[in-house]
Amino acid sequence: MTENIFLITLVVLALIALNTKKLRRAVVYLGIFSLVSSFVYLLYGAPDVAIAEAIIGSTITTVLYLVALRKYQVFSIFYSKSENDHNISYIKNNAPFLNNLEAFLIKCEMEPQIIYSGESIETILDQKKFDLAIHHTDQDIWIYGCAEDYQIDAVENYLHDNHGDLNIHLIRCEEGDDNEA
Amino acid sequence: MTDRSEIISQMTGLLYPFILLFGFYIILNGHASPGGGFQGGAVLASVFITRYLVEPDRCIQLKTLKTAEKILFVCIILYPAFFLFATTANHSELMNLTYLIVMNFLIGLKVCSGFTIIFFRFAFYEGGI
Structure with missing residues (x-):
């Protein structure tokens, strides 16, 4: 028994x-x-x-x-919207491209970790340790990544192929002191 | 594991003697009770592995451990040969007992050094970081 x-x-x-x-x-x-x-x-x-x-x-x-x-590599993504909307489930449902990006990163054998942030994009860029920072305004999507990160090219190609209809701008910034990308 | 915790380091420092005692008990009492060289050696190796959790530094000497493992391996091969050929045909009870205890002890030390080498090679030299 x-x-x-x-x-x-x-x-x-x-x-x-x-x-x-x-x-x-x-x-x-x-x-x-x-x-x-x-x-x-x-x-x-x-x-x-x-x-x-x-x-x-x-x-x-x-x-x-x-x-x-x-x-094992953890890929951290910071996501912030322009309007001060803290309702996370609302954001999740309205960003299908984010789910696709997550699936793509899992396929590349990374472990994506998405952080929905209510702070403005400037504070995130200044302070946080990120691999990708996504800023979602009404029309455009701004993606910030480190210029020396070799994964950025793959991400750019993927976004260009699958989400060409969205206004996606990818910006490569220099590696800061806090940025461990 | 990069930021050390005071509670864990104090508690493992307190636990080391008990883990060592338990490991040697399992090894030396292996012929009479459950356990034996392999299990006791794994318990002894867990001392080194918990030490890695407390302070992950590279001061552990893998070369010495490797040499010790090779010497122990040669001993494990030589001792039964010696026991078989150099002694008389009918062994007494006491001789059998000594043989079992010594073999368990050698195997335990070899397993301990083997596990420690595998773990520290993996933690320090394989992959990224």
Whole structure:
């Protein structure tokens, strides 16, 4: 009976780990998965395997995955609109090109992180660490990126091909002190 | 991991002796209770890995660890050969016990250095940063 409960927990944890959007959370769920599976080994009378699984699965592998995630490139995008509209769901629904851009970046093996900001574009350009800063006015879309970032060319080609109808202006600025792009 | 946390560094400093004790217990008691060289070595390696979480500096000497691992590997091969050929045919209970404990100890140290080498190579020398 106890085994069945823990086996069902294993399946549920595996499904959760598969369906999370953030990789960091998936890693944590995998650590819990290993811990529960080591307990199941213990219930089936294999304490040797249980010790090995608990140490390797939930300690060493989790730390290794976390280190690997830190090496993985995170692409941060700041998005601001001209009018002071703080309703985020409204912005999300009205920017389909942003979703397409996100899908494109995922295809390029980056992890896009979009930050919807209520601040003006000047403060973002001055202070924030960004890879792309998007300023959306009524007619035009201004995209600021670092001139030395090699991903910018790919982004420009993609936007030109798929969203040529929008008035997109891409501006390459110099790398500032705070800008880690 | 770049910004260090005072709580984590204090707590891992407190935990080191217990982890070491547990690892050596698993290794040295491996012939009688669950566990053995591999599991205990992995516990010992987790000491080095948690140390990386506290202060990620490069002062750990991978070359020494590599040499130690090679020497331990040669020992693991030589000791059973010595035990088989150099001693008499009918072994006493005490000799078997010593053989098991020494082999577990050697394997534990080798696994510990192997895991540490793999982890630090990955953390410091592979990929970006």
